[in-house]
Amino acid sequence: MFSRLRLSGPVLALSLALSCTTALPVFAADKPLDKAAVEQIVRDYLLTHPEILLEAMEALEKKQQAEGDKAVAEALKSNRKALEQNAMSPVGGNAKGDVTLVEFFDYNCGYCKRTHPERSAAVKGDGKVRVVYKEFPILAPSSKEAAKAALAANRQGKYEAFHTALMTHEGRLDSDAIRATAKDVGLDLKKLEQDMGDPAIEAEIKANMELAQKLGIRGTPGFVIGDTVVPGAIETEQFIALFNATRAAKKAGG
Numbered sequence: 001m002f003s004r005l006r007l008s009g010p011v012l013a014l015s016l017a018l019s020c021t022t023a024l025p026v027f028a029a030d031k032p033l034d035k036a037a038v039e040q041i042v043r044d045y046l047l048t049h050p051e052i053l054l055e056a057m058e059a060l061e062k063k064q065q066a067e068g069d070k071a072v073a074e075a076l077k078s079n080r081k082a083l084e085q086n087a088m089s090p091v092g093g094n095a096k097g098d099v100t101l102v103e104f105f106d107y108n109c110g111y112c113k114r115t116h117p118e119r120s121a122a123v124k125g126d127g128k129v130r131v132v133y134k135e136f137p138i139l140a141p142s143s144k145e146a147a148k149a150a151l152a153a154n155r156q157g158k159y160e161a162f163h164t165a166l167m168t169h170e171g172r173l174d175s176d177a178i179r180a181t182a183k184d185v186g187l188d189l190k191k192l193e194q195d196m197g198d199p200a201i202e203a204e205i206k207a208n209m210e211l212a213q214k215l216g217i218r219g220t221p222g223f224v225i226g227d228t229v230v231p232g233a234i235e236t237e238q239f240i241a242l243f244n245a246t247r248a249a250k251k252a253g254g
Helices: 010-024 035-048 050-078 080-084 111-126 141-154 157-165 174-186 189-196 199-214 235-250
Strands: 089-092 097-106 129-135 221-226 229-230
Touching: 010 050, 010 199, 080 097, 080 174, 080 199, 089 097, 089 157, 097 235, 111 129, 111 157, 111 235, 129 141, 129 174, 141 157, 141 174, 141 199, 174 189, 174 221, 229 235
Parallel strands: 097 129
Antiparallel strands: 089 129, 097 221, 221 229
16 A cells, blocks of 8 residues: 655755755855864754754655655556456456456455445446456465465356355454355365365465555555555445546546
8 A cells, every 4th residue: 555654864864954955054165164063054954944844754755655656557557467357367246347446355354354345335336347356365374275265266156156255254264264165155175175276376366466566555455446546445435436437537538
């Protein structure tokens, strides 16, 4: 997710020195200042005008935010196919929808479980949204086990049923809970175990991790809707607004 960075001592000192140079008094060339004198002048100026500290911090934050936004925009552009068209990534919603929602999640994430019904309601209500699921197991070993089981379930055509069952499971997952859930949704457990060991499933999870890092998604849930990266849980109305904004942007772009 995007985050605001706090200035460290050296960076702040450098920023202030660069910001203050034009405001310092001009001295005659025949009276060079030593280091201690310069430091005293800077100190006195900052004590007299402390508001410059806030101005410097705000300017740096804006610059960092702009640089971060530009990097994410470039990452979205260069990784669009991996985001939306990876054959290994399960797809739900309307497969022919005019808007694609990409979701990064962890089955042990409370926020993912909280936003699941919100997202589901928005997708169902809209009717024209394609959903791409990106398994992003970062919270516990059982998260990765659940992710592998979900991708294996996709090979039996029951990904969304299994996904929903795991998302609505109360409490932390363990091996027994994962297999009990698989049995409840009618999965062939023997085939599931075999497919979970396929290197291709491990590769899909690794690719999702790398993709999330490029997009600045460091927690769950994370969503990509059009050209917007949403780092965190949102509600039904916000999903709907983003669907409509994405359509409007496509229409405006021709």
